[in-house]
Amino acid sequence: MKKALLCLDENLASSIALRYADCIPDLIETDIYLIHVEEPDKRQQAGTGWVRRTMEKGIKELGREAVQRLLRTEKVKFRFKGAPNIVVGDREREILFELKVGEYDLYIEGNVSTPNPAEFFDLVTSKLYSKAPCPILMVKNLAVNNRVALLCGDGVDHDLLVGSFLHLTDNRDVEVDMVFYKFQEKNEISFLDRKEGGSDLEAVEKALLEGGKQIKGCHVVSGTPEVVGDYLKDFAFVASTLPTRKSPRMEVMANTPVSLLLCH
């Protein structure tokens, strides 16, 4: 059984992530633990000793209430492991600490930002994303089916992608599509011959089949990041390696409304 950590705040992104958790067992065999980080403002960080401890206790209690409210509102069927872990401190630092100490296999958080590539780039190169010791599932929307896609193309470490994907989904009968992306300044999606995916695509296919996965489709697609991002919307999630530089593939990931499994 894998271990996943889901970070909750009282907002739309967390509501979506929480409800998405209902479909995760079909895709990944995992226990899900909850964490909520309350970031005190400067005024609240003032003081030492008893004053500070009392202040932190109060902040923690507020955080606990917020998470309970969210859980009550969303009424998810999924049974989370243990009580939510409420922590006071810097969000990135506390989550990274928990991921390392708890030896998690997956970090999950909701995200409903705009498709602005610069904003997305800042997020995926943030300390939390780049230093996370496990793959990250960025939940953008609810899943409509159990099919997932592996987004391949230039800049993707295909061995790492397939390895992480197989590790997470090893006991699950997940249907996989391979999508190889080629940038083209065209507002319509084009499906190219699979030869255009080259040896990388063949290697991915071979590794997936060896890993016991059923491959439902293999598509070499080209178009602008907007149209290809939209094309991916029917998958439960799209897996790819964490982008480390700005590229058309990164823009596809920024644009797609579907959840992303970011491996690194």
Add this chain to the structure above:
Amino acid sequence: MRILTAMDSHSYSRDIIPDVARLAANTWADLTLLGVQQDKNGPDRKMVEAMMSYQDELLAHVNREETLYEPISSADLKETGKGTWQASSRGRKKLTICLRAGDALKSILAQAEDEESDLLILGCTRGFDCEWENELGLPQKVAKEANCSVLVIKEQKKASQISSFLDQTNVSQQSLELINQLVTLHDAGLKIVGLKGQKGLIGKEDVEKKMMELLKYYNERKISAWIKMVDMENLEDYVVTATREGIVALWVGKKSLLSKIFSRDLVGKLVSRSQSSILILR
């Protein structure tokens, strides 16, 4: 639900019948077919013929499995007011055929007002014109001026996507159902688009809650729905792009910022610039 369909004797009015029929059948709506004419002296023969032919086509679509509407004969048309002739039938739901003489815009708006219509549907020419013959800018004016929701059907092609823009919480059950029906009719996906300003999502927590409710509402009905955020500064471009993919639905209620951004003039502009059908939800 009360649907009013405004028609003239041109082909774009005939082209919308399959969509009107499916919407009416799926919502079990009371339906009025309104024909507008110039002659105030009596029902225009050409217009009456067109309306009867529209009715035949409509009933052939709607009454395939069960009889929802009973047919109306042209002889039943009676003057109900100055320059207004009307006849109704009572099947499972009420069907009305009405002819109004005079200014087309005023006639359509007056009928919608009199009937307290929930949805006003009209067709228009294709491309960047979106016109009615001899009635400059009529669809745009109707979309701007009507107090109820308006669906301008521009092309008879299947929409792959319905993009509905939301910046307020005042969303009626009927407008949700309308979106629901459009998604079903076109077998399309639904994007619930939120607007982000400099201080984050417009409408903040209330809109967040409403978006989540909508997402759940449609997902529970097995409708593929996605939330998408758009920066305010890119809104107009995004709307134009969305019209290429499918139908754009704008909730322009009184509290809506959209109604300020898409001022009534801009709603008209959007209707003419759109490459697909537009649904204005009020």
